[in-house]
Amino acid sequence: MKTIAELEAIRKRTLDEISMRTDEESVRIVIGMATCGIAAGARTVMTAFLDEIQKRNIHNVHVSATGCIGVCRLEPIVDVIDKDGNKTTYVHMTPEKAAKVVVEHIANGKICVEYTLPENK
Amino acid sequence: MQFFRSHILVCGGTGCTSSDSAKIIEELDKLLVDKKLDKEIKVVQTGCFGLCEQGPIMVVYPEGTMYCKVKVTDVAEFVEEHLIKGRIVTRLLEKSSDVKDGEYAIEKSSFFKKQLRIALRNCGVINPELIDEYIAFDGYKALIKALTEMKPDEIIETIKKSGLRGRGGGGYPTGSKWEFAAKQDNDQKYVCCNADEGDPGAFMDRSVLEGDPHSIIEAMIIAGYAIGANYGFVYVRAEYPIAVKRLQIAIEQAREYGLLGDNILGTGVKFDLEIRLGAGAFVCGEETALMTSIEGKRGEPRVRPPYPAEKGLWQKPTILNNVETLANIPMILLKGPEWFASMGTEKSKGTKVFAIGGKINNTGLVEIPMGTTLREVIYDIGGGIPGGKKFKAAQTGGPSGGCIPASHIDTPIDYESLIELGSMMGSGGLIVMDEDTCMVDIAKFFLEFTVDESCGKCTPCRLGTRRMMEILDKITKGRGKMSDLDELETLARDIKAASLCALGQTAPNPILSTLRYFRDEYEAHIRDHRCPAGSCKSLLSYEVTEDKCIRCGLCAKNCPVNAITGSKKDEIPFVVDQDICIKCGVCYQKCPVDAITK
Numbered sequence: 001m002k003t004i005a006e007l008e009a010i011r012k013r014t015l016d017e018i019s020m021r022t023d024e025e026s027v028r029i030v031i032g033m034a035t036c037g038i039a040a041g042a043r044t045v046m047t048a049f050l051d052e053i054q055k056r057n058i059h060n061v062h063v064s065a066t067g068c069i070g071v072c073r074l075e076p077i078v079d080v081i082d083k084d085g086n087k088t089t090y091v092h093m094t095p096e097k098a099a100k101v102v103v104e105h106i107a108n109g110k111i112c113v114e115y116t117l118p119e120n121k
Numbered sequence: 122m123q124f125f126r127s128h129i130l131v132c133g134g135t136g137c138t139s140s141d142s143a144k145i146i147e148e149l150d151k152l153l154v155d156k157k158l159d160k161e162i163k164v165v166q167t168g169c170f171g172l173c174e175q176g177p178i179m180v181v182y183p184e185g186t187m188y189c190k191v192k193v194t195d196v197a198e199f200v201e202e203h204l205i206k207g208r209i210v211t212r213l214l215e216k217s218s219d220v221k222d223g224e225y226a227i228e229k230s231s232f233f234k235k236q237l238r239i240a241l242r243n244c245g246v247i248n249p250e251l252i253d254e255y256i257a258f259d260g261y262k263a264l265i266k267a268l269t270e271m272k273p274d275e276i277i278e279t280i281k282k283s284g285l286r287g288r289g290g291g292g293y294p295t296g297s298k299w300e301f302a303a304k305q306d307n308d309q310k311y312v313c314c315n316a317d318e319g320d321p322g323a324f325m326d327r328s329v330l331e332g333d334p335h336s337i338i339e340a341m342i343i344a345g346y347a348i349g350a351n352y353g354f355v356y357v358r359a360e361y362p363i364a365v366k367r368l369q370i371a372i373e374q375a376r377e378y379g380l381l382g383d384n385i386l387g388t389g390v391k392f393d394l395e396i397r398l399g400a401g402a403f404v405c406g407e408e409t410a411l412m413t414s415i416e417g418k419r420g421e422p423r424v425r426p427p428y429p430a431e432k433g434l435w436q437k438p439t440i441l442n443n444v445e446t447l448a449n450i451p452m453i454l455l456k457g458p459e460w461f462a463s464m465g466t467e468k469s470k471g472t473k474v475f476a477i478g479g480k481i482n483n484t485g486l487v488e489i490p491m492g493t494t495l496r497e498v499i500y501d502i503g504g505g506i507p508g509g510k511k512f513k514a515a516q517t518g519g520p521s522g523g524c525i526p527a528s529h530i531d532t533p534i535d536y537e538s539l540i541e542l543g544s545m546m547g548s549g550g551l552i553v554m555d556e557d558t559c560m561v562d563i564a565k566f567f568l569e570f571t572v573d574e575s576c577g578k579c580t581p582c583r584l585g586t587r588r589m590m591e592i593l594d595k596i597t598k599g600r601g602k603m604s605d606l607d608e609l610e611t612l613a614r615d616i617k618a619a620s621l622c623a624l625g626q627t628a629p630n631p632i633l634s635t636l637r638y639f640r641d642e643y644e645a646h647i648r649d650h651r652c653p654a655g656s657c658k659s660l661l662s663y664e665v666t667e668d669k670c671i672r673c674g675l676c677a678k679n680c681p682v683n684a685i686t687g688s689k690k691d692e693i694p695f696v697v698d699q700d701i702c703i704k705c706g707v708c709y710q711k712c713p714v715d716a717i718t719k
């Protein structure tokens with residue numbers, strides 16, 4: 001038998017897991033996964049994002065794939081879109097950089113400028 | 122918690138299951154493992170999305186992309202394109218979805234835009250076999266609120282204030298029914314749920330049970346607490362195996378979590394329930410017959426009063442509510458009666474689920490605020506009539522209801538306006554008819570149903586409906602007399618007045634309403650031996666118009682009984698031998714130059 005408090009805990013935990021099915025605001029991580037992206041290693045980048053999010057127990061983040069953006073030489077490319085719709089584009093991503101983006105940008109709201117387009121640096 | 126980047130929701134309702142959605146899930150699971158995606162993407166079997174015409178339906182989150190008519194052979198491409206490369210497989214999209222920023226979200230399709238899903242809130246969103254997913258979207262929160270913050274009479278007051286009325290057909294105010302039962306002084310009371318759903322073409326109750334069974338359990342516990350009952354029965358027809366299975370799973374999970382039992386969530390409140398299977402007799406949906414059937418006897422109605430709230434199951438005070446009625450209860454408690462009463466019309470609050478069928482493009486399940494017009498339902502949500510045909514009428518209330526003709530298409534749908542038009546809300550079946558539908562034939566169709574389903578206990582219903590049936594049969598065969606129409610009206614009046622239960626009392630409605638709006642069609646059958654819609658076979662004769670005929674011979678070649686002769690080579694005109702013709706209409710359909718008339 002569950003107590004009311006236990007039920008509440010189940011509610012919170014499961015909601016984190018399935019909140020993507022509502023249109024609630026959340027941070028979106030969009031990874032370029034066309035042939036060019038995958039060839040440049042986008043799959044390992046995606047896996048790194050998923051692992052890191054899981055490890056740090058971060059909620060309200062969606063990770064999804066998208067097609068070719070057209071600047072294939074900068075792949076793997078990753079867009080992070082925050083709750084207000086502001087977009088940051090990271091280029092030449094690696095699993096290590098992905099882990100850092102989760103910690104700095106997603107968890108602490110600090111953009112990793114060094115991984116963005118060269119002209120930003 | 123396991124973090125998945127994507128959830129793929131596949132409809133596991135009866136409709137999509139029969140078009141292989143289970144195999145699609147199997148294939149998805151297999152390919153996800155093959156492609157090593159199974160740790161990042163999860164496949165979820167869910168309840169009905171409503172767009173049954175386009176099934177099997179699959180929705181991919183977080184994007185909310187809805188795919189339609191998915192075949193097992195499409196799965197590999199979907200995995201490769203959408204899941205791996207993030208490219209939408211556009212050929213599988215729902216046709217009406219508006220493209221915006223390259224997104225194809227489910228809420229954007231015209232089918233969903235005008236809907237408001239309260240009773241269906243979790244259908245197509247959660248996995249109905251996982252209690253945790255129900256809990257996540259505020260499931261059992263209303264129960265906790267009821268048991269810890271509200272007294273029974275406060276709950277009843279809330280339901281009364283919300284204006285909720287029964288969705289099973291009668292439209293009786295739910296709060297008043299509960300109040301009546303609560304007032305009875307008795308140590309044993311019962312709560313029953315009517316999931317018999319006998320109205321032909323209706324499947325909203327099945328869909329709620331299949332897609333969100335816990336909402337019914339939660340509502341029944343609340344009802345039990347409100348009226349002082351500690352036991353319940355869900356009466357569901359055995360033809361609904363998926364609904365029965367999901368409900369059974371849900372009951373077991375609720376018991377395991379202590380939501381059913383002797384001490385619910387430690388509050389000391391006691392309630393449990395069980396499923397009773399019906400054999401699919403229409404009359405067993407009637408409340409007194411339903412209870413007689415639960416008691417293990419032949420399902421026959423009895424005279425009321427006493428009403429079940431006073432003397433129901435085993436002579437104990439019992440409330441009976443329809444599935445959809447109950448599905449609204451938790452939301453009313455959570456969001457407040459004012460919220461619920463803010464939707465709908467003056468006397469009809471909230472939403473209503475309709476199962477739309479017949480001559481309509483988007484066959485399926487829709488939930489709309491009361492007061493939505495029939496035009497919006499048919500054209501905006503339903504996608505209009507196939508083949509560009511003209512809308513003729515819609516039948517609501519099934520065999521107990523009546524038709525709404527095209528001239529009233531702008532009527533806002535609520536309990537009162539439908540009654541005024543000579544129809545009724547019924548349980549939510551909505552059958553759309555186009556110009557090719559014969560209204561006499563439709564009346565006959567519904568009457569045939571009641572003749573079959575009459576339990577036979579009272580004479581007006583048992584014999585009266587049969588006599589009406591014979592008259593209609595005569596008319597559709599061109600053997601009617603004008604006096605038959607008066608005869609029909611007299612019989613209808615007597616049957617309505619003298620039948621024991623509402624099955625007989627409402628059985629004449631389809632005839633009365635078609636007579637009211639389409640009397641000229643009856644008269645054409647009788648006086649001119651003509652069926653204006655070209656549907657009554659006995660009154661048709663298929664003939665070849667010689668000057669249009671190109672003598673291709675397709676009609677003769679396709680005729681199943683060789684009733685058509687003729688030859689191009691020998692220059693013999695094609696003719697239909699009326700003695701042999703069985704009026705199947707194949708020649709009419711096959712003729713490439715419309716040379717065949719009927």
Ligand SMILES: Cc1cc2nc3c(=O)[nH]c(=O)nc-3n(C[C@H](O)[C@H](O)[C@H](O)COP(=O)(O)O)c2cc1C
Nearest residue numbers: 287288289315318319406407408442443446623624
């Ligand atoms: C012949 C007949 C069949 C009925 N079938 C159903 C049914 O299938 N489902 C249903 O909920 N109510 C059905 N009803 C209405 C029930 O008698 C009853 O009014 C209803 O279940 C009460 O619940 P509600 O107040 O929530 O609508 C039927 C009534 C008649 C006369």
